[in-house]
Amino acid sequence: MSDSSKKIANEAEKAEDLKQQKANGNKLLIYLKKYGIIFALILLIVGISIAEPKFLNPTNIFNVLTQSSIYGIMALGMTLIIISKGIDLSVGSILAFAGIVAASLGQVSTATNKFFPNLGEMPVIVPILAALAIGAILGGINGGLIAYTGIPAFIATLGMMTMARGVTLMYTSGKPVTQLTPDFMFLGGKIGVIPVPVLIYALMAGITWVLLNHTSFGKNVYAIGGNIKAAEISGVNVKKNLLILYAFCGLMAAVAAIVFAGRVGSVHPGAAVGYELTAIAASVIGGTSFDGGIGTVGGAVIGALVLGVLRNGLTLLGVQAYWQQILEGLIIIVAVIIDMRKNSKKK
Amino acid sequence: MEEQKYLVEMKNILKNFPGVQALRGVDLNVGYGEIHALVGENGAGKSTLMKCLIGMHPPTSGQIFFEGNELNNYNTSDALKMGIAMIHQELSPVLHRSIMENIWLGREPKTKFGFVDHQKMYDMTKEVLKTINLDVDPKMLMVDLTIAKTQMIEIAKAISYNAKVIIMDEPTSALTKKEIVQLFGIMRQLKADGKSLIYISHKLDEIFEISDKITVFRDGKLIGTDNKEKFDVQSLIKMMVGRDVTEMFPKIDCEIGEIKLAVTGLSDTGGRFNDVSFNVRKGEILGIAGLVGAGRTEVIETLFGIRRKMSGQVMIDGKEIDIESPMDAIKNKMALLTEDRRLDGIFPSLTVFQNTIIANLRSYIKKNGLLDNTKALKDVNHYVEAIKIKTPSIFQRVENLSGGNQQKVLVARWLLTEPEILILDEPTRGIDVGAKAEIHRLITALAGQGKSIIMVSSELPEVMGMSDRIMIMHEGKVTGIIDNRKDLSQEEIMTFATGNSSANQAKM
Structure with a gap:
């Protein structure tokens, strides 16, 4: 990232944050909203790793990434x-x-x-x-x-x-x-x-x-x-x-x-x-x-990783393929609902 | 039943939005059979108060009485059933359905088998339309109606709900003089029928013409409310902006140079205008007046390459040029501020920064093909300061800015391209008084820098206050080009604009 673009990104974040802080003053909520999908990805990784430690095996991590890449x-x-x-x-x-x-x-x-x-x-x-x-x-x-x-x-x-x-x-x-x-x-x-x-x-x-x-x-x-x-x-x-x-x-x-x-x-x-x-x-x-x-x-990239982690994790956990599809569909819908709330014009 | 003095009583209304206090304890009393004007700059709280009344945004605190009963916990459809209707500034009819289907949408009359009773719907529509003397076929599609007719259909719809109070938000902003007269006729008739009207407008002359009472807001506070006789234009403006606006049109006479742009015999392929000829000099402001539908916008859109021309010649600096797209126009140092900000001006979801640089990206491409963000940032920041765009940051989404500031962002977009010919289509429509004066000052300053300016405006005072010369159009033809003078009257321009000046041939 060049300096100027960093500056742009930083200022953009600052402005957005400032506005939202004023809006409801709840910092945690703001971050959850803004970076919701990253938190969701981390949560997903943590959850799956606890249920099945093999998930964090480097070979498996590379597997997830390879599968996600296409x-x-x-x-x-x-x-x-x-x-x-x-x-x-x-x-x-x-x-x-x-x-x-x-x-x-x-x-x-x-x-x-x-x-x-x-x-x-x-x-x-x-x-x-x-x-x-x-x-x-x-x-x-x-x-x-x-x-x-x-x-x-x-x-x-x-x-x-x-x-x-x-x-x-x-x-x-x-x-x-x-x-x-x-x-x-x-x-x-x-x-x-x-x-x-x-x-x-x-x-x-x-x-x-x-x-x-x-x-x-x-x-x-x-x-x-x-x-x-x-x-x-x-x-x-x-x-x-x-x-x-x-x-x-x-x-x-x-x-x-x-x-x-x-x-x-x-x-x-x-x-x-x-x-x-x-x-x-x-x-x-x-x-x-x-x-x-x-x-x-x-x-x-994060969207692709969410799908990759979900598919790999559920397979490792031995969840039926049918359930995988149901969960995938659900995640798509929930993600969009959250996003629409984030993007809706604040009046 | 006890006689009530007021139909609508709003007491100490407070409305907080996240981070903003939109209304800070406002009262409003609207009597029976009264036309009540609400005035104030954009963001003063007029529309918010009305949205509280129609149940769209419940107030944070305060009381609302309608016919003497306190209203609580109601939504817009409850309000409509009680008789509170609002005609919004931006109408959104179901375009490809008929008038009658639009009026009875969601409450279509049914036959005993539960099917829609089209005959009954037709008759009911005829009846409603008759109450406002509107003679149109209920089966006509909304898409085929003018804005004025669409608005009247909205009024008919409000009447069909037995509305007792009808709120109109800037109803005349897109109407011709004739249509406004017709609308005012309908308003007076509704008043005679005992209905109350709340009328939001920026046009002070209209307010004085039509209203009985005037209420002024500023910064979410009530500044004054009284019979209209107690106000005059100067006092009203002072109350609205909180200061004296001595110069509404700060036109400075500046040196007028040689001919920059010459248009001869321009006609478009759609037949919207014919054989249009005019020229603009360096440092000159050419105003284009005319009624809506006269073809003014079409002429400048053709000039800018948005519409296709059929015949005619366009010369810049004495050289004939061919403009087939806005890209060509921009290359020839032209800029166009369009009529409809939301429709074809701003990118609502993008930032002020992105909105500003979009027409000038070309000049920020570095040798390696990437954009020079540092330079772009510097330029945008410069203009944000220079023309006083009020925004918390240039990375704010432009949709969160007020109308006047959005318009300034668009001005900045074009100034960035360093144009020599600036075409402004209704540059101050829907903008509050303060921002309007600033935009006028900007226009005159640009002319002072030797830029050629073409300004289309439906507000005659604006055309007369700002232009060096005025070109008037009627039904696709230029009916006159006259020098602006101190003693020029609105009536004189209107004679040309209504096509009643066959004796007066165009004076070049």
Whole structure:
């Protein structure tokens, strides 16, 4: 964090705090409200650790982080989209398509079901670039449709979700692609004890943070979500920014696809169904508002971790998968209720 | 039944919001069949008091009597049933449903089978509309009505509830002169029918025209209440702001330079205006007057690239330029303060800081592509001080600021872009007297710096007080461009604005 941005953040907090202190004078309550989701995460970790000490085992912690990284990366793009008052339902399908194309270009030469039989072993950069290109292009198409035809983001990305899945199935005639090169598998592996997916996630979170807080693109995203008409009149190139925004979200889905393929070692054309909803859930738990103009990268990361800790912890505790889903749904709703109270205009 | 002197009696009303004392022991007595005006600057407590009355915000302490009975623990729908109705400043009808469905929303007449009785609803609506002499088809959709008609439908709705007191919050702010006359007619008729009206307004001339009694608030306190004859404009303003506002329009004559912007034969694609030509010089304030619907806003929006032009030429500094989007306009050093702050001005959920820098991000991009926050902070802080934006911090959400301060944030946004042509559409609408004078001072100071200013305003005193020249429009055409003079009368401008000046051709 640069000095100036620290100053901004500090002053912002000070101002907010001062106002709230005046408002009700109860400091603890203020902090609970403001950092509620962090407290919830800590509480969750403490609770699960007491019930099952194995949770705090470093191997398990890294497991949680690795598991969180795939939808966590998707949630980064999704958070920016929701800040702009949009939605992207297609990221699960984009992940599958980008992932399966990457996998088809990243098989070992001796693979039994070689997708391109005459293709030798490609350096890992080839599947990576292919996946990123697919993500950016499909996302860009989403953004283009939304920006230039004016159809709602929900509809545009619903269409893309269905089409991209169809293309994925067509690409391999419904078959999975397996036996990836060791270099590719490394992307889902470890450096020493540290899982590579976690490093990639951290890097992506950092990039997204800078993008959102330190570039005009980021300011424009907030402005578009805050009041799209005012943004236009203020000279924001709304169309161009929407195009970049959705392309970025597609790109993040592609990064998630690479991590996914590297970790699993294969990609099935039916992979990542419903991941878009998990990404939306992580964003929303992290305090991103569907009203637009509100949300942070830090929130998105914490939201993803809440889901990761919850899933891992409940599994460790031997809780039925059905219960896990019920609890997850409940947490999404409660998180939004708390957030709405926090964001409601104080009169 | 014992005869009551007052229909509404509010005694020693105290209202605390977290951190703010909005009302500090206020009394209000409204008699039967009386039009009672509430005046005061924004934040004086008028609207809060009314929200207490309609049960929206229960008072922290104090008593409310209605027809002699003390009211306790009631909500807005209870108030409505008792006969207390409020017509809010910002109307929110169900746009894509009909007039009748809007009026009877939630209490639709039913047939004996429990279905909605549309015929009965239609007849009942006709009847209600007749009481205010409004001749519209009850089946018309709300979305097709003008703001004035929408407001009258709201009044009809209040009548349909048998309202005994109707509160109107700034009802004339978006109406034309003609519509205001019509509204006042309805108000007088309601009064004759024995209903009481509470009327909140910033427009002092209207207050003197329509009201019987005036109550003045300042800082949540009652400053004075009496028959209107006991007040005059100067004394009223003094009571409202707590000081003498000697200069409402502090226009300073400044040196007028060469032609900055010249528009010839401008027409838009929607046919909202036709063949509009005018020019603005450096250091000049050009006022644009006209009735609502005359096409004033459309002209400047086309000029700024928000609307598409069909034909016409725009020249800046003698060079023809093509503006197809606000981006182009901003590149050509133009700035537009829009008419509707909330709709297309502010970003409510964002901070004062973000709201201010948004039109000028371009100039804060460093060589490495990131934003120069230090410089942006410095600039924003400079303007917050320079034009006296009252905010606890520049990181306050702009929605928590008062209307006048929100408007100043928007002014700061545009000043940051260092514009040479400033277009201001209703720059002081809905702003209290004190802030208004400050904005006027700012405008004249900017002209003094050699900036060219185009100011659209529906308030004739403002146009006449601030402009060097006045362009008047009527039904999409320029009917006159006249030099401002001391002896110019409102009537003269109105002749042009109503299109009754065929003899007077435009004098350039």
